[in-house]
Amino acid sequence: MKRRHTLLATFFALNALSAHAEYDVFQPQREMIHLGVQAVLTCNGLFTSNRTIEQINAQELQYIPGKFDVPPSQLVTIDQENRGVSISNNAGVTIRALYRKGIGCVVLRPDQDFSVANSLPQIKxxxxxxxxxxxxxxxxxxxxxxxxxxxxxxxxxxxxxxxxxxxxxxxxxxxxxxxxxxxxxxxxxxxxxxxxxxxxxxxxxxxxxxxxxxxxxxxxxxMSVDDALNVNWSPKLATSESDPRRSITLGDALQMSSGLYPVDSFNMEYANGSGLSYWAGESSAEGAVNRGLVRKPGTFWDYENYDTLLATMSLKSxxxxxxxxxxxxxxxxxxxxxxxxxxxxxxxxxxxxxxxxxxxxxxxxxxxxxxxxxxxxxxxxxxxxxxxxxxxxxxxxxxxxxxxxxxxxxxxxxxxxxxxxxxxxxxxxxxxxxxxxxxxxxxxxxxxxxxxxxxxxxxxxxxxxxxxxxxx
Missing domain, CATH: 3.40.710.10 (DD-peptidase/beta-lactamase superfamily)
Known part of the structure; x- marks a missing residue:
């Protein structure tokens, strides 16, 4: 009887571990990003590309079921006056994108609405x-x-x-x-x-x-490709000189070999990393600098949007x-x-x-x-x-x-x-x-x-x- 209890306990433990391994803790972020993809593509389709909603539904948004295996949300609000789009899900989460002159549509965080319009950038x-x-x-x-x-x-x-x-x-x-x-x-x-x-x-x-x-x-x-990236790394160490990320050059970033921890690879592109800045209103700069060094720069090729954004930040500097x-x-x-x-x-x-x-x-x-x-x-x-x-x-x-x-x-x-x-x-x-x-x-x-x-x-x-x- 004791052996049977032991076997049952092992069975349930293994199944619990298996279930835990299959649970995707990033699913809420993925769903938020799905909404953001639809909001940005719809907003830019209407107000940057000057296409019709019928064209957008037939072409731009075909990417969503093809990529995410979910249909686009039907909870869509188009604000022609503000030139913005709101996309919601049944759980009450809404992502908005708002057109701005000279830059196209800007995606907002879930806690923001179109009242922030005047604080958003424009380029003449x-x-x-x-x-x-x-x-x-x-x-x-x-x-x-x-x-x-x-x-x-x-x-x-x-x-x-x-x-x-x-x-x-x-x-x-x-x-x-x-x-x-x-x-x-x-x-x-x-x-x-x-x-x-x-x-x-x-x-x-x-x-x-x-x-x-x-x-x-x-x-x-x-600028020089041999110079260190001119960015302020996060989290900030007690002394910047001790930060190993200072060894990453502009050339490393341009060649997709920064050595930083990958956030856009291994099925994480639409769950974390740059996906949050592309589609969910996070800062592209803050996300780019908040990664740790896991390999020697220049030795490992890994296609990361944030490497490009680090180079963009160096340009800005x-x-x-x-x-x-x-x-x-x-x-x-x-x-x-x-x-x-x-x-x-x-x-x-x-x-x-x-x-x-x-x-x-x-x-x-x-x-x-x-x-x-x-x-x-x-x-x-x-x-x-x-x-x-x-x-x-x-x-x-x-x-x-x-x-x-x-x-x-x-x-x-x-x-x-x-x-x-x-x-x-x-x-x-x-x-x-x-x-x-x-x-x-x-x-x-x-x-x-x-x-x-x-x-x-x-x-x-x-x-x-x-x-x-x-x-x-």
């Missing part, structure tokens, strides 16, 4: 030139027909567009495709309900834009005031390239969320890609140096485990294992945002999507098809 961006629509591409929007080498080449590039838009799975939803060859638009096609003025979220393609802005500062000797910081992306890059349809979001505390939250058009991303295809030069001005481009497209040492496919906020193809620059590289953003650059062909390919579920659009397969079409 420069207006486009009066003749922007008639000015010649790329500084303006007026384009001329591409001079194809032959009718066969023209048909071949059109077939590439057919392939990109008529994917074999519904989960790949191409919105736009722009191909620029030798500075001229060779191909431009949009899905129904989308046009050249439609701004959509870049997701992590924004990371490559941040790297460009940092490159401008590095070229001007205001180079400015004397927040106004100059807020205007820097536009003045140093966007305005010069004619990217007048691009906005970068901040959190409610005024910190750029350059790891993901940028809204722009396919044409503006094509302009951005052209800068790299032109070796950093734009109409005679060297905006970023060839040396910075080489650094950005040289494999990060810690990316060896991945086959040397990551540089400094850029994804690489056919990278040299001896750490030479890649001969083709791309931005990569969630839901299918790519700006592929093949410098030796003076070729830029922009593909925008609202993919969901398994996704899996292959930018290199697209690039190969474009290259084949060029040879026709």
């Amino acid at each position: 961006l420069p207006t486009p030139p009066a003749n922007f629509e008639t000015m010649a591409w790329p500084m303006g929007e007026a384009t001329k027909p591409y001079n194809f080498a032959s009718e066969k080449q023209k048909k071949a590039i059109e077939k590439v567009a057919d392939w990109a838009f008529e994917t074999p799975t519904e989960e790949q939803d191409t919105l736009s495709l722009v191909v620029v060859h030798r500075g001229e638009i060779m191909l431009e096609r949009y899905a129904e309900g989308v046009n050249r003025y439609t701004k959509t979220r870049t997701w992590s393609t924004a990371k490559s834009v941040l790297a460009t802005l940092i490159g401008i500062k590095v070229d001007n000797k205001e 180079t400015f004397d005031n927040v106004e100059d910081y807020h205007l820097f992306p536009s003045q140093a890059l966007f305005k010069k390239l004619g990217m007048h349809n691009t906005v970068v979001s901040t959190d409610q505390y005024g910190d750029f969320i350059f790891s993901s939250q940028m809204y722009t058009t396919a044409r503006d991303l094509a302009r951005f890609g052209m800068l790299y295809a032109n070796e950093g030069k734009w109409f005679g001005e060297q905006i970023i140096s060839p040396e910075w481009i080489a650094y950005s497209t040289t494999p990060a040492p810690a990316s060896a485990i991945r086959g040397f496919d990551y540089g400094a906020q850029w994804w690489l193809r056919k990278a040299d294992k001896n750490n030479g620059p890649a001969n083709a590289y791309t931005t990569r953003g969630n839901r299918g945002q790519y700006v592929v650059i093949i410098p030796e062909k003076d070729l830029v390919i922009v593909r925008r999507g609202l993919d969901y579920g398994k996704q899996g659009f292959n930018p290199w397969a697209l690039a190969d098809r474009v290259l084949q079409a060029l040879d026709e």
Whole structure:
């Protein structure tokens, strides 16, 4: 009898441990983040992208069931006057997002409502030139027909567009495709309900834009990839000199090898870490600095949004005031390239969320890609140096485990294992945002999507098809 009692006790103990192991203590945060995803995507869809709620429900929000295996909430309130969106669940939790000029929609904490609107940041961006629509591409929007080498080449590039838009799975939803060859638009096609003025979220393609802005500062000797990150770590130690995180360089952060404790990996991206700043109103800066060092910097590759945000904070530290910081992306890059349809979001505390939250058009991303295809030069001005481009497209040492496919906020193809620059590289953003650059062909390919579920659009397969079409 005693043995039977012992066996039963062991059985119940093991089952209790199993049940405990399966319980997700982060589930309340996950549910809050689900609401925030819907609030931000709906708010920006309506007021930044100028899309209809029907389009948003059919495309932007398809990401929610595909990613989280839950349907979007039906408890939706749209405030047209304040340009805000509230999303609630049956437990009474509400997440709100509010549109602000120059930055798009800002997500609020669950304890905040639209009465905080006047305390939220705004950025007064420069207006486009009066003749922007008639000015010649790329500084303006007026384009001329591409001079194809032959009718066969023209048909071949059109077939590439057919392939990109008529994917074999519904989960790949191409919105736009722009191909620029030798500075001229060779191909431009949009899905129904989308046009050249439609701004959509870049997701992590924004990371490559941040790297460009940092490159401008590095070229001007205001920053160095070998310098320690200029941030105030949390929790603060008795003496800052004793903090091991002071060994992390700007380059480590750009190359996704900070060595800090991972918070966006291992199924935690939408439960903790940057998810709370993206979708639940937390400070992106405070979250980024509150991680401990668990590995030697530069030795382990781990894709973390907070590494990008740490680099963003170091960029911010180079400015004397927040106004100059807020205007820097536009003045140093966007305005010069004619990217007048691009906005970068901040959190409610005024910190750029350059790891993901940028809204722009396919044409503006094509302009951005052209800068790299032109070796950093734009109409005679060297905006970023060839040396910075080489650094950005040289494999990060810690990316060896991945086959040397990551540089400094850029994804690489056919990278040299001896750490030479890649001969083709791309931005990569969630839901299918790519700006592929093949410098030796003076070729830029922009593909925008609202993919969901398994996704899996292959930018290199697209690039190969474009290259084949060029040879026709």
